[in-house]
Amino acid sequence: MQTPHRTPLRRISQGSLLRLSRSGAYPDAPHGLGFLEPTMSEFVDETETLQTNVEGLKHLSDTLATFNESFASWLYVMNMNALTVDWPQAPHDDSFILAKRRAEQNAIAAMQALQTQAKTIQPSSSEGSLNDQTTVISDPEATFSTNSSGPAKTKKVVKGKRPKLTAKEKKERALELERIIAFLPLEFRGSDPNLRRNMEATIEGIWDAPNQTVKLPDLIKPPDLNQARANKCLIALVNRKIVRKESSTGTVLYHWQGVA
Structure with a gap:
């Protein structure tokens, strides 16, 4: 009778961690659950790195939002300044001079x-007023x-x-x-x-x-x-x-x- 193919998941589910640790595939595996310690330590390090990267992305998003708001305000002020102050035909200082x-x-x-x-007009009569x-x-x-x-x-x-x-x-x-x-x-x-x-x-x-x-x-x-x-x-x-x-x-x- 042919033995059915078993995936690692099925192998783990049918066996035990002790049996897996003592299997021939991992002859140097620690006793009991000890082999999980280096794996979990690496997992924790990678999780902390992921959290740091996510926080960096959030900070970048907040920075971009602040920049967009400030830049939009600056563009609005420049537009209002052009509409209310920039008069090409207005007289400048040289015009007044x-x-x-x-x-x-x-x-x-x-x-x-x-x-x-x-000088050319002759004096009129003294009785009259010049004004x-x-x-x-x-x-x-x-x-x-x-x-x-x-x-x-x-x-x-x-x-x-x-x-x-x-x-x-x-x-x-x-x-x-x-x-x-x-x-x-x-x-x-x-x-x-x-x-x-x-x-x-x-x-x-x-x-x-x-x-x-x-x-x-x-x-x-x-x-x-x-x-x-x-x-x-x-x-x-x-x-x-x-x-x-x-x-x-x-x-x-x-x-x-x-x-x-």
């Missing part, structure tokens, strides 16, 4: 022009007036018509316009050419008005200078205290103050 230098040059040029004009003088002529619709707050010393004001200026007065008016616009926000100083033209038309409209006092409808010249643009220009002038707004009489009036 150039604007200040340009304003000083314009002021010097305007002062020189006024000094040259003062505010009005002479009425035969034409009831026209007066000659001088006012120090305007760009020109002498101008002719005609109702419904823009005063005619000489070439010299036009040049002085342009210099004064440039000096005043230098005090206004950036959008009026050239970033929007249409808005700059609207501001110049608004300022000239106030200069040409009697007593340099106007109402908002007096400045509207459609289609270029509509009510919204004229109102925006007046708000900018009032904020810079170049124009004074008055509503005590029930009607909103704008009085020219000039640049101090």
Whole structure:
């Protein structure tokens, strides 16, 4: 009769540890269960190594989680910084230096022009005031007036018509316009050419008005200078205290103050 094949497991299960230790396969095996001691010691060492490696993996996982959270926070902060701080078209320090230098040059040029004009004008009568003088002529619709707050010393004001200026007065008016616009926000100083033209038309409209006092409808010249643009220009002038707004009489009036 053929003996059935037996696996080691079946051999162990059918025999005993004592019989296995005394078998011919392990002639030098210790007595009883003593042969398990070196095996269990090695097993314990390998278990401790496994535990150390698992703890290392856990520490690595915690470190990666901390890094991911910190890195994500840094990316978020950089994104918010780009959205709120990074403005390529914003003026830098050189822009303010150039604007200040340009304003000083314009002021010097305007002062020189006024000094040259003062030398050419003959002294008026001692009874009249140089700051505010009005002479009425035969034409009831026209007066000659001088006012120090305007760009020109002498101008002719005609109702419904823009005063005619000489070439010299036009040049002085342009210099004064440039000096005043230098005090206004950036959008009026050239970033929007249409808005700059609207501001110049608004300022000239106030200069040409009697007593340099106007109402908002007096400045509207459609289609270029509509009510919204004229109102925006007046708000900018009032904020810079170049124009004074008055509503005590029930009607909103704008009085020219000039640049101090």
